[in-house]
Amino acid sequence: MKRIVLLLWAVYISIFNAYSQSLPASQEEIEKCYTMESDSLLRMKYPQMGSILDFERDLQLKMTEVAERKKTLRTTDEVVTIPIIVHVIHNGEAVGTGLNISAAQVQSQLDALNEDFRRKPGTPGFNNSSVGADIEIEFCLARLDPQGRNMPEPGIHRYNGRKTSWTRDEIENSLKPVTYWDPDKYFNVWVVADLRSDATTLLGYAQFPTRSNLPGLSSTGTAATDGVVIWYRSFGRGNNFNLSPNNNLGRTMTHETGHWLGLRHIWGDGACAEDFVADTPPADGPSRGCQVGRVSCGNVNMVQNYMDYSDDACFNIFTAGQKARMRTVMEVSPRRSTLRASNVCGNLSAGIPVANFTSDRQLVLRGGTVNFNDLSLNFPTTWIWTFEGGEPATSNERNPSVVYTTPGVYNVTLTVSNAQGSNTLTRQDFIEVSSEGICSNSTNFNGTPTVLRFPADSTTRGYVAGHNSSGTGAVSEYFGNALGYTNLGGASLRFGYVHASSDDATVTVLVWNARGFQGGPGAVLERKEVLLSRIQQDINNGQPTNITFDRNVPLFGRGFHVGIELAYDGDTVALVTTQNGQSVFNTAWEQDSTGRWETFSVSRGYNIAHDISANVGMQPSVQVSASTLIINPGETVTLNARGASLFSWQASSGSLSTTLGPQVVANPQETTTYTVTGGGLDLCRTEASVTIVVRGTVSTPTPAEDQALQIFPNPSAGKYILTLNNNKTGAVQIDLYNAIGNQVFALQDVKSGTEYEKVLDLTALPKGVYVVAFTTNNQTIWRKIVKL
Template sequence: MLKICTRAFLSLLVLLSFFAQAQRRTEPCATMEMDSLLRLRNPSEGSLDEFERDLQRKMVQIKARMASGKGAAEIITIPIVVHVIHSGEAIGTGRNISQAQVQAQIETLNEDFRRRVNTNGFNSDSRGADIEIEFCLAQFNPQGQRMAEPGIDRVNGNRTNWARNDIEGSLKPTTSWDPNKYYNIWVLDFAAQDDNLLGYAQFPSNSNLSGIPGSGGAASTDGVVINYANFGNAQKGNFSLLRAPYNLGRTLTHETGHWLGLRHIWGDSNCGDDFCADTPSQASESRGCQKGRMSCGTANMVENYMDYSDDACFNIFTRDQKTRMRAVMEVSPRRSSLLTSNVCGQLVVGRPTPNFEAENRVVLLGAQVKFTDLSTNFPTAWQWEFEGGDPAVATEQNPTVTYRTAGKFKVTLTVSNASGASTPLTKTQYIEVVNAGLCATVTNFTGTGTVIRQSTGTGYVSGQNSRRTQAVAELFPNTLGYTNLRGASLKFGVAKAARGNETEAVVRVKVWNARGFQGGPGSELTTKEVPLRRILDDVRNNRATTVVFDQNIDLSRQNNLSFLIGIELDYVAGDTVALTTTLNGESLNATSWERNSSGNWDRYIVRTGLNVAHNITAQVGMKASVQIQASAQFINPGEAVTLQARGASVINWSPSEGLSATLGPQVIARPSRTLTYLVKGTGSDVCLDSASATIYVRNVQILSNETLPEKDFAISPNPTDGVADVSFTNGLRGKVTLRLRSITGQEVWRGEFEKTSDLFRQSINVRTYPAGSYFIDLQLGDFVDRKRLVKY
């Protein structure tokens, strides 16, 4: 069956900003291990359908140009800088490879991409294509100085080899040259744990396209990494350190294909789709040079650069692969900006030309926007003017600006060098600041809730399993720039407790920043222990478990507003929890992460091939919220617990039972039975003004499921033919959430109300609903209950 290239390519660019590991000598299908898909949902921008229509038009234009022959003269030239990472060796020795070896590699890259006749890379197959992309070694460094060794940046890394975490976390960010002007290639020696790794690449970012958020792959890590013993061509010189059979320079060709948006020819799965119609399906990667290999009902194209064959076997890119790479060069912002870099030609003496882009163009009131200078001809000074921004002017090359007023604002940039100043460039209504949604809930979950069982072994993908997964998490890109994280709701689909362990067992809900390997979990920001008994009750009643963190998480201090929320998994015999996810393929964003038994994070799509989102909702805002911290959750009757409230200037506590006071940010509680204390804050502008904490008291009879007492929650009349009143009385105050569910548990109505006195009463109109049985769920802080309602 032919694969549909255009539609599938759209899917690829929906999955843009992958990090893809290319080739391994021993481990099959290792490409996705480095996958870091960063295409994330941004509700403020266009729909996915709009994006697909835009891209379809671009693909049609490119194919039309190719068919007419008008595209034949459009040779694209991409400037390269090779960062040679060594440990003090003399040039041409060991890891500090020679200039000749670098030049031989770039010659090979050009031969492969230009389909040179009479070279080792030529294939006469009619599907073969001259990609019409060439690569040049940069002549000038970022300061505009001519380089003694064109395109080579030698870096003494003061170590012999590098682990991937160190490459991504420290080496790349400190040595990268502007990826808008240079194709960055790092050549180094991988650490022992990656000794079989040849290289990996970062896929292109599409952050400026309609329907795609501005937060694509990180600029500081953009490029490819190649093992120094596989960089170069043994047929072009006496490069004794090159390791056969990967010694003819095809690792860089393969990785550059990834860098320009290509996937592996076998689609990273059995008879998978690599998104091009003219590459035949195959069951898996090829090894050696298996010419004549048959799988998936067809002869495999083992010579394709995007397979895993030996270097000597590779010799073809196809026409549809060409279309894809050419489209990326037109639509991907950092890729397209390379076309005007001008660092390979003669240095032009003259004034620079200004250009810039914003990381996000639609932000919330109070959010920060990072600007990137894209000016050409080597400016040495920058003069920015930000209408509505703070600061209003700046002289940095890449400033960060805060917008505190709603509206649409212009940005002006003037650049200069020794030859003089440019004409100012003004982009009108460039930044839009919206004064809505300053307090919100965000989620990646849309679709059908499910719990996916482990395909091999036992357990659940999003919970305990035979792979001994240590943690699972959901990535929130936070493209609108929310600065505060208050809490989260997590929908568990499975919860079981070992006999006798449900009393004080806890599940740890955690938050991480997104500054880890490939934008995954980095430093832990907070941990909240949730009693397993609460989760058990929530699962029984088909509701999410709501967690309020002990204190506000200030996301603006993380240098990266993205964050992850998830759970840490313990392995106690009989205990099992698993989060609900979408069905596989319902989520296109690959926001789900897991930490394996060795403690390494990676995406589900890498480890399991699943593209899902966890059913987790984050409570975020541009303002803080009231939060509460308890010094203990489980106590003996009468023991002291310190309760600390934050986020408001005036604090009220309820109920008064067991409390040392009912006013003030800190009180002492000595409850004799399990109680939930509610705190309400006033006098401050906050997102949410109340929070609660349940103190579990041992050795006393616990109220059934920690719900409201039966007598306090009433529905009248019941049965009803139209309107029913929900009422209860107690000393708590705060937001009350009512949900009407069908007999199958589906939510058909929800309302949120404020309880300001002891008595709460609210009418629910069910007149338009079919006759039958329903459930009404009531929630006030951590108090929850459910009653049956009959409509006749």
Template structure:
């Protein structure tokens, strides 16, 4: 079974860090999708909705997350019944498959009572009888009960049927097939492999689902396993792995292994990152020290289960998201939940400590014993037994030394750990604070250097400050002019320099001035009985407000942003007086609010629908089929549209006998005044004896209003009102949402030299987010789940984005380089 993965990064504006409180729940909304082209005998074999509920929430998936979270995290949710796509998912002639997005876009999921707020992630289980697709984790846009949503989640494919529908192939059920490992453990020909002894306790489907869900929880990487610095098998072993990171995937003991195999465990470094472990479960080293500690197997439910060394000499490249680079040590014994450790020939050699080198989400098992690789006639293989630090062994490199390894009777191991300081100077990591950060013009701010690694000189830049530069360690700066100002510090020692810039760090306000009154309204045209929310936009910080609303209820208000109801048709003025200690300012908007009577639409109908009628109306993704009628009120059905969107329309007639040329017209009452004859409200005209098609561009308004569809055999029927002889009229409700505006910016931020690809950090963040490694002329979009889009055009390789003014929530960062999009 081939698996494919999509690496994604969500920018979360949260107050709890990744290392905060333990995760206690994962709530999933699960949608089942099948296809019309699946043979009935294959389709009859598939799990029912109830059986899927057991698979997802009451079987091995549940048991797995119970195990790796120490029973602290519950996986729960709702499985909705199958929705059938009319796509031909698999083309038997070419072997081509539809994409995930094509499949999801093809269905309007029927999920009674669905509320996206009840779920953390959305899951699409897509099944076919002939082929598997590639599972992935991402953020998906989908329709449920006619409403469009966007939410993070994952797609997992399953196959129950004959491979490629070849008759000679047996029934293959991906939810029960077992996976196995192929680790050579003897030199016989053919060699004995672990496959002969161990079968994985999870099915291919369960493995893939668990793997992708962990991606969704925040592990945007896989587990590395190969030793010897990624050199070819025939090159001599390098025991220290100094300065190297292995880019190859495939830890056979880890569920986040590469594309070929999954194990049944999850390493402790990953568990801590997704909050299945907290710091009470760890021995943590952050300073140069020598200590002897005892650590228990990772899957124990008590005691310290991981040794984490955040080496002070190696600051992380992703501050705020990860701690310093370093090492983790885990106990591995024959009794832990790892099939790779159960074979008798391996059991004695695999009881000890796995030593893993960490940087960000990179993690590489180190070679403890530089013994020769295992040689076979067809090639050489790494000896997995070399990655275990066992009693009597010592491991040492320039950073650390591990010695005095003792196996205890209760399954724990004791080890002496030295975090080494080579004495080589390390360049500073610049950092500082200020007090206060908000002042009135003429006041001063004290800056305090917080840089690490002992800088010996400082270079400050203060835009808007006096003086504008300083070489003092902790300078005092005066600000005389109102504004928002950046601060930059470069800290230096003999090893080099490091610079930190905080954009908009100091806010200076001027002397108090009387307000300049201003305001806006949520709507200026309403119908009787509707309410309007008024928003104060006054400048110079008013402290009290006095509103007057002619024709409104209430007629006056002293709240900052009042809501007012208008019950009588007419045109009304609004007045605001804003006040502070310096005085008052008043603004009156004459004729600002227009109140119309509730719309009453004219009647329209044919006098005879015996011979021809409207059988189907399709507008964009909306579709409605109906029987013969002179007039049908379908205003209980809602067509959702977006302003400025070009929408397809398909109208289908039906006949009891002879087919006639039918003339169609479609109107939308955009201004909600109860008539269809205003300019731009006739949105489509067409004729034909069969289905007619076309498009129209939706007016960019926000309104819940009415659409009228008219079909007549007489080309002279042009009015949306009244009666005519043959045909039909149908009315629908249309919900139009105005298109969101883009905010375009070109921030001037500090450049940072970075090797490699695109990095986004920190995550989560409430201030500055750094985008590292983007090419010239790249476009970066920050997309909120509620639809807002902020676009930045970068002309240098490294940029940052100030998100301090963004609402809290989840955002997708999308990078467009050379026409290719990564998210």
């Protein structure tokens, strides 16, 4: 016996486990399935697909919706028929020999597939398990080709690939794009020669369904590769064909079709991991042979399940939970749901076409592009589109792209024709064009600016959105990015409190993708260090801290998070939020001391949003970075600009003349702000700046007592909240002076504890700039405020 091992790709060593099985010595090394690895590679190529957890979250929500609808409407499942086109990839052999497999072998596979998915009594696909299910999905061989002509061999497209072995990259990048048939009408299956990598033969792999018609994934991209790839010696069943022992009953195709319909391996591709189906017991890995009674993860494993790695003869069950999952995919997933209406299995020629279409988006940015996809039935030969509010206003292309520049809601009309006649469909109010342009600022903040501290009776001390005694590791704000922006150039964060332990103290602003658990922060996309001294100046001036990232952060049209990382090294910062209860969308997140992310509504019971804005766009912005932010006089700092093709520079000190080029080396003698202006490309933001602090050339840092006094919001229409947190108590005098030094307001109060808060109602005063003098214990702190 020869030990057979699962091929390991080095890039996935840390992700995927190796499993083994035993086969006769005459067999080559075989890998059962490569679907999960292939899915990871596909998501790397198309980041807009999101993670498989994104798909999982959306699918679970859809399954719940479908289940509730069935309860309400008391509907029953109808049998769904899926048309198959089998691309037989040969090397010039005669039909029925070698790689050019016979129609009988194709039919044998179709029979096995239907028996397995219909749980037909008296067949190998039947079981009497209490959780076994008739999936009520059937498969038919397509009788009509993409032009609507009757096929001489139903369901079979023969193609000379002129190769005797294939790698995945060759199949995905060369073979599939030139052979696939419209995946909205056909379930594409490629039957190929040895799928090789080194000495290992792969039985097959599938492409997972997508979550939605994301840009770049519909008419091109993953649509061109959608389907199942299978080794010709594991396709079909019976003794009359050259099939691989133990893989000769057609169950490889059943397994891969399960993946194509959204099922995962029964062991969840990890030790006792989750396959997201309640009625499939967990397992510590795949089963081999037919290990009936095998126990792992405290359960008897369901080795007969088609989504395990048992031998073909052992398989005989899909569960009710797997059925619910697959049928939900058939209802809601692009290129699955449209197959339900395909009539290519009919034995008559095409009739009058029936117009139908979709698009990659229905909500579009002003100036954005919508890609339309024809889904019409009965094989139209001409298309006439009318796009209200679009450019172009009409098109004769089958799948046109249209630009919308004016906000509004617009109709789309498609008329399709063939020799039998024509049909017209108008979708009313189909496209909504947002007033937001291709460059925008996005924020969830809409409330009263507040620096939240934990209440006195709480066991936690400090700031809710900042440093505190519970050791919060980071806080973030979630941006859903519903309009599909692709670039993040910078962000604006309003801080309410800062205390720096040194002149060069910093806080890190981070950008995460939103692929963590339940949409929380996932991988870090970008980080930026910001001097606390700069934040203090922004607070004193009543303005947010605006930052430019060192590069355009790619968003891929997906959601993301912006926030700060909290290091406990003697410094303190706190972000401004809404008042508790003013935000109900759960966009504010925090990371606890163990690294776990939760929304504030879950972790603290607070319904808030952070005062953070994201500078998003469909085009890049000019970026600038510096080798260091704080130096001694005359030291060298290197400045680098990105995002444009032409650059010019200016310095606030006047020490730098206008310079073309992306890099500047400077030796400032005093604190200097460098501003770069970019051009040569279409840009969202053409200007960016960075301030280099030179030690000894800036004003003395604000004393800690002064920093403890905060007034917000500032500017304000009249009401201000004054807070002071220090150990001093006693009488308090608050005086307000106008711009010419006249006292216009006075208040006496008492500070009885560490924390002090007072609301100043100045609505009766005229607009303008004022100065607040706060005196306690013979010390006066001055603050400038602006009344709007």
